Amino acid sequence: MQSNGLRLTQIGSSDFLLEPSRSLDIQNQGALLELIISKLQELRGKRLYYDLSEQVLIDPVYYAWLNTLAVALYTINVTTVCIHMQPTAAYALAQNMLVAPKFETAIDIAAWRKSS
Numbered sequence: 001m002q003s004n005g006l007r008l009t010q011i012g013s014s015d016f017l018l019e020p021s022r023s024l025d026i027q028n029q030g031a032l033l034e035l036i037i038s039k040l041q042e043l044r045g046k047r048l049y050y051d052l053s054e055q056v057l058i059d060p061v062y063y064a065w066l067n068t069l070a071v072a073l074y075t076i077n078v079t080t081v082c083i084h085m086q087p088t089a090a091y092a093l094a095q096n097m098l099v100a101p102k103f104e105t106a107i108d109i110a111a112w113r114k115s116s
Contacts, residue, residue: 005023005024005025006021008039014045015109016049018050018051020054026061033068033072036048037073037076046078047078047081048073048078048080049081049109050069052082052083052084052089053084053086056088057089058096063101066082070101071102074102079104080102081112083108083109
């Protein structure tokens with residue numbers, strides 16, 4: 001599935017990779033959440049890897065989006081794991097984080113699988 005500035009790809013029986021582009025508009029979160037949730041429910045997803053490789057900075061607005069997505073997915077029993085975070089994004093995230101994130105993080109998919 002590719003639309004709205006994101007690409008969702010099934011990479012395992014219940015694992016999915018979400019690759020947002022720089023054109024992703026998180027201002028319309030309701031529509032994005034509905035799209036992602038409906039696809040994951042349809043395909044019985046259990047884990048979503050959110051690729052942050054194109055996200056140079058994670059400001060408070062983007063951090064809120066990631067938390068909202070993770071909480072929404074948690075309600076349908078899907079774990080959210082943010083991967084490929086750039087050093088600048090990790091630093092900005094650490095500076096803006098007032099509460100613990102609702103998502104997990106890993107360098108990449110292989111690293112998360114080893115730690116779980």
